Amino acid sequence: MTDRTVLEQEIAAEQRHLDRVYARLARLRQSAALAEQEGYRLARVGNFGALVERDAMVFHAARRRHALDAEHEGLVFGRLDLRDGSVMHVGRLGVRGENSEPLVIDWRAPAAAAFYQATAAEPLGVIRRRMIQSTGERVTRIEDDLLDPAAAPAGMRVVGDGALLATLSRATGRGMRDIIATIQREQDQAIRSPGSGVTIVSGGPGTGKTAVALHRAAYLLYSDRNRFAGGGVLVVGPSGVFVEYIASVLPSLGEETATLHSLGSLFPGVVAVRTDPAATAAVKGSLRMRQVLRRAVRDAVPDGPGELRLLYRGELLRLTTAELDTIRTRALSGGGRRNEVRRAGFDGIFNALWAQVRRLPVGRLPGQREFEDDLSEREEFRDFLKAWWPRLHPWHVLGWLARPERLRAYSAGILSRAETRLLAESYRNLEADGPTIADVALLDELDELLGRPMKPVKRKRDPFHVAGGIRELTTYADRQRADRAQRQRSEDYREYAHVVVDESQDVSPMQWRMIGRRGRLASWTVVGDPAQTAWTGDPRELAQARDKALGRRPRHEYTLSTNYRNPAEIFAVAAQVIREVHPDLPLPTAVRSTGVEPLSLHVPAARLADATREATARLLAEVEGTVGVITPVPRRDEVAGWLAGLAGPRLQVVTSLQAKGMEYDGVVLVAGAEIRADSESGVRTLYVALSRATQRLTTIEITAA
Numbered sequence: 001m002t003d004r005t006v007l008e009q010e011i012a013a014e015q016r017h018l019d020r021v022y023a024r025l026a027r028l029r030q031s032a033a034l035a036e037q038e039g040y041r042l043a044r045v046g047n048f049g050a051l052v053e054r055d056a057m058v059f060h061a062a063r064r065r066h067a068l069d070a071e072h073e074g075l076v077f078g079r080l081d082l083r084d085g086s087v088m089h090v091g092r093l094g095v096r097g098e099n100s101e102p103l104v105i106d107w108r109a110p111a112a113a114a115f116y117q118a119t120a121a122e123p124l125g126v127i128r129r130r131m132i133q134s135t136g137e138r139v140t141r142i143e144d145d146l147l148d149p150a151a152a153p154a155g156m157r158v159v160g161d162g163a164l165l166a167t168l169s170r171a172t173g174r175g176m177r178d179i180i181a182t183i184q185r186e187q188d189q190a191i192r193s194p195g196s197g198v199t200i201v202s203g204g205p206g207t208g209k210t211a212v213a214l215h216r217a218a219y220l221l222y223s224d225r226n227r228f229a230g231g232g233v234l235v236v237g238p239s240g241v242f243v244e245y246i247a248s249v250l251p252s253l254g255e256e257t258a259t260l261h262s263l264g265s266l267f268p269g270v271v272a273v274r275t276d277p278a279a280t281a282a283v284k285g286s287l288r289m290r291q292v293l294r295r296a297v298r299d300a301v302p303d304g305p306g307e308l309r310l311l312y313r314g315e316l317l318r319l320t321t322a323e324l325d326t327i328r329t330r331a332l333s334g335g336g337r338r339n340e341v342r343r344a345g346f347d348g349i350f351n352a353l354w355a356q357v358r359r360l361p362v363g364r365l366p367g368q369r370e371f372e373d374d375l376s377e378r379e380e381f382r383d384f385l386k387a388w389w390p391r392l393h394p395w396h397v398l399g400w401l402a403r404p405e406r407l408r409a410y411s412a413g414i415l416s417r418a419e420t421r422l423l424a425e426s427y428r429n430l431e432a433d434g435p436t437i438a439d440v441a442l443l444d445e446l447d448e449l450l451g452r453p454m455k456p457v458k459r460k461r462d463p464f465h466v467a468g469g470i471r472e473l474t475t476y477a478d479r480q481r482a483d484r485a486q487r488q489r490s491e492d493y494r495e496y497a498h499v500v501v502d503e504s505q506d507v508s509p510m511q512w513r514m515i516g517r518r519g520r521l522a523s524w525t526v527v528g529d530p531a532q533t534a535w536t537g538d539p540r541e542l543a544q545a546r547d548k549a550l551g552r553r554p555r556h557e558y559t560l561s562t563n564y565r566n567p568a569e570i571f572a573v574a575a576q577v578i579r580e581v582h583p584d585l586p587l588p589t590a591v592r593s594t595g596v597e598p599l600s601l602h603v604p605a606a607r608l609a610d611a612t613r614e615a616t617a618r619l620l621a622e623v624e625g626t627v628g629v630i631t632p633v634p635r636r637d638e639v640a641g642w643l644a645g646l647a648g649p650r651l652q653v654v655t656s657l658q659a660k661g662m663e664y665d666g667v668v669l670v671a672g673a674e675i676r677a678d679s680e681s682g683v684r685t686l687y688v689a690l691s692r693a694t695q696r697l698t699t700i701e702i703t704a705a
């Protein structure tokens with residue numbers, strides 16, 4: 001029986017249980033709706049007691065109906081197979097059958113605690129823990145953790161990474177069982193690290209860093225839900241592809257408590273997917289860019305008015321460019337942020353004009369307040385103020401860097417001429433191309449430097465207040481909706497209780513500043529592998545920015561040492577590449593073997609497209625799961641075009657940078673030599689790309705002409 005058949009049969013078994021749960025849910029909802037209707041009919045009795053009984057009955061029935069409706073999607077997300085032979089399904093809501101037998105245990109119930117707390121070191125009576133993912137009322141994916149292999153009955157089926165661990169644990173010899181215990185123990189220690197402070201998890205490819213990070217988020221949300229769900233958990237990954245991947249892995253916990261972002265989507269309203277060449281990204285990621293941006297936000301608006309000329313009572317009032325610059329500089333001199341001191345700039349204009357009026361040979365002088373009122377009523381003057389000191393969005397100021405003369409002025413003495421040329425080339429078509437991922441951190445920095453115009457605080461009105469302290473009767477559903485509206489986090493929320501940073505080795509200093517603003521009150525989980533870094537900038541700047549973001553919180557460090565993703569045959573190829581530049585680097589140990597060596601192809605450039613199609617089609621036939629085709633960044637769209645006829649849910653074409661953190665059953669690596677030669681970090685990027693496969697690897701290189 002193939003692994004695919006086992007997976008399909010196990011999904012079908014979970015589907016049968018889910019069908020039973022939803023059928024029961026439909027009957028319960030119908031009963032709740034009937035009870036609600038019956039409550040309203042009580043009002044016809046006409047006496048006070050009947051009205052009170054109506055209110056209570058309607059309230060409780062509506063609350064039950066709302067709960068059944070709200071938790072419909074993804075209702076069942078877990079299963080526990082216990083040593084005593086019983087099976088327990090865990091979900092967003094407790095559901096009992098017609099004979100009161102538990103069909104689903106509410107995840108908050110004490111009986112469900114083992115779903116989050118059981119580990120290989122302390123199974124708590126759990127043999128197998130299963131994550132269940134569904135869409136609507138259909139099971140789409142399952143993933144198992146085998147926590148107690150020795151107690152597993154002979155016929156127990158295990159899928160996903162759990163199947164791998166189960167296979168390893170059943171291997172002959174004590175040594176392999178010790179390896180499995182080590183894998184699970186070192187991961188468990190990191191998952192259950194103290195909730196306060198900073199947990200740092202490092203490890204090479206295939207050691208389960210991402211799994212640890214996500215399980216840790218689930219563990220924290222369960223162990224101290226008021227703190228972490230109330231403040232929120234932010235998970236940051238390197239790319240949109242990676243975030244989509246972990247979104248399908250992170251189990252539902254009963255409400256939307258975790259927020260997932262890529263580095264290109266942390267700034268509100270922007271989703272950047274373009275990447276810069278490594279040298280350009282190093283400039284944009286440097287802390288020196290803050291000095292460049294600080295100069296920019298203090299500069300005059302491009303194409304803004306160069307002087308002010310207006311007639312007042314027949315006399316010409318005039319402010320030159322130099323005088324306008326002095327007023328702007330004075331308004332900003334106290335360290336105020338540009339959008340927040342706009343009023344001070346306008347006051348400077350009024351004061352300078354008033355000083356001229358007082359020297360004019362006119363009749364009765366108006367008072368200063370009258371003078372300002374007179375000017376404020378003039379449309380051309382209001383238009384001048386708006387053009388001279390507009391409310392600025394970070395995107396406006398980033399666009400100023402696309403003007404070479406301004407960029408040279410802002411970067412003079414801060415960046416080298418070569419670095420300035422790299423930025424100029426990057427911003428040449430900024431308006432048409434949009435920002436890169438590295439630019440998102442600059443937009444966030446500009447937002448910090450510009451500030452936001454002060455707005456009067458509006459008191460939120462109680463939606464159920466009528467008058468004189470009287471509040472109208474409402475259903476539970478009404479109040480739940482109103483409560484959610486009151487608690488809804490802003491798009492630029494910055495008070496997270498916990499922040500998870502995955503693939504942290506690629507976070508630049510400016511990106512650490514961006515993430516740090518969202519984690520000022522947070523504890524942290526930081527996961528990465530220094531050997532995989534694509535950062536080519538100043539390591540001292542990087543350490544400085546990272547330490548500032550993490551603050552002085554106590555740190556708990558863990559190292560994962562076992563690679564259970566890659567077969568030894570595949571990881572040997574990746575290890576050979578990284579050893580070329582880091583011969584003494586400690587690498588994880590790959591503990592399994594498939595007996596299948598990676599396939600290495602060398603073809604002329606004219607044959608590259610055909611060879612890529614053939615290799616991809618072969619892997620799609622050989623493996624049951626996903627196939628990733630990894631390309632140099634400039635070739636991604638070209639290669640995707642070659643494979644258009646093979647496109648399907650099992651195939652994904654990604655760049656070498658997008659592949660970070662991902663895993664595939666089979667990988668076709670196209671033109672690895674181009675990835676290696678792309679930048680100073682090319683060897684490390686190639687190392688990452690070569691370590692994405694769990695079963696099969698094919699590399700295709702172009703032969704010299």
